[in-house]
Amino acid sequence: MTPNPVLGGFHPDPTVCRVGEDYYLACSSFEYFPGVPLFHSRDLVHWTQIGNALDRPGQLHLPAGTASSGGVYAPTLRHHDGRFWLVTTNVSGGGNLLFTATDPAGPWSDPVALPGVAGIDPDLAWDDDGTCWCTVAGVSQVRIDPHTGRTLEEPRRIWSGTPGAKAPEAPHLYRIGAYWYLMLAEGGTERGHAVSIARGRHPGGPFEPCPANPILTHRGTDHPIQNTGHADLVQKPDGTWWMLLLGVRPGGGSPGWHVLGRETFLTRVRWVDDWPVVDPVVLDVGPVPDPVRDDFDGAELHPRWISLRDRPAEHCTTAQRPGWLTLHARGGSLDDLDVILVARRQQDPYCRVRAAIDAAGGRGGLVARLDDRHHYEIEAGTGEVRVLARIGPLRAVVATRPAPPGPVVLRIDTVAYRGPADSRSGPDSLSLGIETPDGAFDVLATLDGRYLSTEVAGGFTGRVLGVYADAGTVHCDWFDYEPAPAGS
Numbered sequence: 001m002t003p004n005p006v007l008g009g010f011h012p013d014p015t016v017c018r019v020g021e022d023y024y025l026a027c028s029s030f031e032y033f034p035g036v037p038l039f040h041s042r043d044l045v046h047w048t049q050i051g052n053a054l055d056r057p058g059q060l061h062l063p064a065g066t067a068s069s070g071g072v073y074a075p076t077l078r079h080h081d082g083r084f085w086l087v088t089t090n091v092s093g094g095g096n097l098l099f100t101a102t103d104p105a106g107p108w109s110d111p112v113a114l115p116g117v118a119g120i121d122p123d124l125a126w127d128d129d130g131t132c133w134c135t136v137a138g139v140s141q142v143r144i145d146p147h148t149g150r151t152l153e154e155p156r157r158i159w160s161g162t163p164g165a166k167a168p169e170a171p172h173l174y175r176i177g178a179y180w181y182l183m184l185a186e187g188g189t190e191r192g193h194a195v196s197i198a199r200g201r202h203p204g205g206p207f208e209p210c211p212a213n214p215i216l217t218h219r220g221t222d223h224p225i226q227n228t229g230h231a232d233l234v235q236k237p238d239g240t241w242w243m244l245l246l247g248v249r250p251g252g253g254s255p256g257w258h259v260l261g262r263e264t265f266l267t268r269v270r271w272v273d274d275w276p277v278v279d280p281v282v283l284d285v286g287p288v289p290d291p292v293r294d295d296f297d298g299a300e301l302h303p304r305w306i307s308l309r310d311r312p313a314e315h316c317t318t319a320q321r322p323g324w325l326t327l328h329a330r331g332g333s334l335d336d337l338d339v340i341l342v343a344r345r346q347q348d349p350y351c352r353v354r355a356a357i358d359a360a361g362g363r364g365g366l367v368a369r370l371d372d373r374h375h376y377e378i379e380a381g382t383g384e385v386r387v388l389a390r391i392g393p394l395r396a397v398v399a400t401r402p403a404p405p406g407p408v409v410l411r412i413d414t415v416a417y418r419g420p421a422d423s424r425s426g427p428d429s430l431s432l433g434i435e436t437p438d439g440a441f442d443v444l445a446t447l448d449g450r451y452l453s454t455e456v457a458g459g460f461t462g463r464v465l466g467v468y469a470d471a472g473t474v475h476c477d478w479f480d481y482e483p484a485p486a487g488s
């Protein structure tokens with residue numbers, strides 16, 4: 001078996017295209033900057049991040065008031081006429097936007113606005129005469145000039161999925177053999193999520209629904225992968241077809257809580273009577289990945305690092321103290337929409353993160369964040385170390401202790417749930433504390449992980465782990481992310 005998910009953690013709404021022997025994949029990014037992470041693979045299983053498509057303010061405007069799970073929604077990535085095309089929706093400013101690049105690693109162009117295209121989840125497809133068709137959730141379609149963003153006709157509804165199924169979205173249009181196929185997600189991106197498909201002889205329809213719809217869903221099952229949907233198809237050079245899709249891994253008791261966000265999974269597709277038949281989506285986490293350390297020695301941060309809404313150089317830099325990441329506070333706490341944060345996605349159910357923090361000139365530390373109303377943090381400053389928890393309307397200082405002199409190593413471990421084993425058992429626990437010079441872990445607090453889950457907080461993102469400053473200046477010498485075996 002091959003490892004699955006192929007992109008663990010908060011990597012939702014996958015879209016994929018192949019160029020020769022190479023595959024490229026993009027995902028949603030919501031309120032985080034830079035936006036739309038991009039990955040490369042030669043086998044559809046092992047992916048390396050090569051950049052972020054929207055990596056400068058001129059491409060991605062997220063106003064200061066952008067709410068959690070606002071921002072950039074599902075993209076579509078395609079290769080046509082020697083160029084890469086990426087279309088996405090910034091629901092917080094700009095609407096539907098189109099970007100191009102000759103190299104998917106960047107640079108990507110400034111945005112071309114699509115003012116005549118309403119809705120989310122835009123898709124691009126070209127027919128044989130070069131006409132570009134843009135299809136959005138709903139499901140409506142319009143011909144556009146992708147170079148100018150101008151619409152060439154009035155949008156029209158073409159198919160709304162299975163009668164009675166809510167939220168037809170994530171449409172993708174393909175020419176495969178003698179048919180045009182229109183695949184979409186429906187049922188909502190929660191437990192009822194599903195993938196359905198229809199076909200027609202023309203890109204504008206009419207479309208005949210597949211008699212076996214939905215062609216993929218895990219609703220009503222006890223499968224360890226749930227919420228399956230929002231899929232994209234790709235063909236390998238050997239002629240086989242594959243589907244990349246999102247799913248979640250709920251844990252704990254009832255109703256089950258997923259904390260990593262919506263992840264990217266892979267499964268095989270076979271064709272029977274010109275209809276796709278999707279193999280079961282199998283969970284196989286594979287071997288524990290190697291630890292990853294960032295020493296912040298370069299002028300640029302690795303593309304895995306994301307920030308909230310923007311990352312101004314005057315608030316986040318590796319130049320002020322070489323070999324350190326320096327953060328200058330802007331917001332007063334992690335409850336604030338403009339707090340200075342540099343984080344990475346939690347990609348494994350259990351992991352350990354450690355950071356060497358010098359907060360002599362301010363206050364800040366290490367955080368596990370789902371959104372601005374759901375986060376746990378351990379921070380140093382003003383001569384003490386303290387653990388804070390924000391759960392909905394409640395904010396509390398959970399534990400404090402005097403800070404040792406000099407930089408301190410702060411640590412968060414996500415571990416198997418430590419609490420009563422009943423129907424309300426959480427998916428995991430988070431232990432927050434200080435690592436002593438001899439490597440011992442001085443735990444200040446252990447908190448229930450369910451409160452940093454989507455089922456509690458709502459929204460469309462997943463946990464991120466990182467460093468922040470909420471007063472003055474905070475320096476971070478290094479940051480370690482170390483996955484741990486299941487059940488640890």
